[in-house]
Amino acid sequence: xxxxxxxxxLFFALPQAFADALNICYHYRCSRHASFELSAEERDWLAAxxxxxxxxxxxxxxVADAVQALYFIAARDMPIWQDKGGNFHDGPAEGxxxxxxxxxxxxxxxxxxxxxxWLKFHxxxxxxxxxxxxxxLHYTGVLHDNVANQDWAVDTWFKDFGEPPVVVPLSVWMTGxxxxxxxxxxxxxxxxxxxxxx
Numbered sequence: 001x002x003x004x005x006x007x008x009x010l011f012f013a014l015p016q017a018f019a020d021a022l023n024i025c026y027h028y029r030c031s032r033h034a035s036f037e038l039s040a041e042e043r044d045w046l047a048a049x050x051x052x053x054x055x056x057x058x059x060x061x062x063v064a065d066a067v068q069a070l071y072f073i074a075a076r077d078m079p080i081w082q083d084k085g086g087n088f089h090d091g092p093a094e095g096x097x098x099x100x101x102x103x104x105x106x107x108x109x110x111x112x113x114x115x116x117x118w119l120k121f122h123x124x125x126x127x128x129x130x131x132x133x134x135x136x137l138h139y140t141g142v143l144h145d146n147v148a149n150q151d152w153a154v155d156t157w158f159k160d161f162g163e164p165p166v167v168v169p170l171s172v173w174m175t176g177x178x179x180x181x182x183x184x185x186x187x188x189x190x191x192x193x194x195x196x197x198x
Contacts, residue, residue: 022070022112024105026080028087028098036074045069047118056121056145060152063113063122063143064164067154070109071161083161095161099139102157103127106141106165110154121147128153130174142170153177 020038025031038046046066053059075081079095090096097105110124125142128151140153153173156165166179 020112022074022108024074024078024080024101024108026078026083026095026097026101026105028096029100030104034074034078036077038070038073042069042073043116046113047116050113050118053120056147059119059121060143060167063110063119063154064167066113067106067109067156068162068164070112071105071156074105075161081161085159085163086157089160097157099155099157102155103129103139103141106154106156110141110143121145122152125151128170128174130176136176140170140173141165143167 020043021035022038023033023035025033046069049065049069050059050062053062071080075095079093080097082090082093082095083097084090084093087098104127107124107127113119114122114124122143122145125144127139128142129137129139131137138157140155140157143152143154144150145152151170152167153170154165154167155173156163158166158179168177
């Protein structure tokens with residue numbers, strides 16, 4: 001997995017001819033907007049990745065990979081790579097994002113994938129919000145499963161930049177869901193040679 005991710009990063013770093021452009025926002029509450037371009041090769045990679053999905057579950061996994069890849073591509077042109085999970089670890093980072101930024105960007109990404117005809121089992125839905133404890137307002141991008149008639153939260157806000165999005169049933173997300181924390185020794189092992197996959 002780590003080797004595949006590194007290969008993807010190197011691929012996206014190469015100079016290429018551009019095919020499509022997308023707009024995203026950052027710096028909390030979408031106070032800054034920027035656009036980035038996708039090369040024909042990046043577009044082909046996204047199309048190929050999504051075409052491999054033969055079930056709704058596989059398509060959600062492919063969508064998570066696509067959202068992660070689109071963020072990496074965007075980070076070539078803007079400082080969003082500085083974003084940390086949640087809202088309290090960013091400090092004054094230029095590329096910080098809150099859940100408003102993340103839900104807006106993920107919705108842009110999902111609509112792009114949908115508009116290309118790459119989604120067979122899902123469609124992009126409008127973003128949703130929750131406030132299970134009144135003051136705990138939070139937004140997410142949403143993917144609708146056409147067959148099961150079920151909505152899925154696609155949430156990139158919880159984790160540091162570069163991590164795949166959390167994809168869970170929206171009904172679960174609405175209850176205040178947060179992904180389990182990774183214990184620090186496990187995090188350190190996963191970043192070391194001993195913990196990396198071959």
